[in-house]
Amino acid sequence: MTYIGIDLGTSSIKAALLDDRQRLLATATRELAVARRAFPDDAAPSSPVRHPPERSGPFKASRGRS
Incomplete structure (x- = not known):
């Protein structure tokens, strides 16, 4: 079985394909x-939305890979 992880960001989309042993x-x-799009001053978002690390699932972030 294979799994796909997708990160839909603000300016890019990233995907990773893993096997059932979590090998990339x-x-x-x-x-x-x-x-x-410009927001009116009273409708500007107060801060970006971020998910805490404990909600990001079983995958760990790695440096040096995109």
């Missing part, structure tokens, strides 16, 4: 075209 089979990264 492939990765891919694509930049997204970002359409920026």
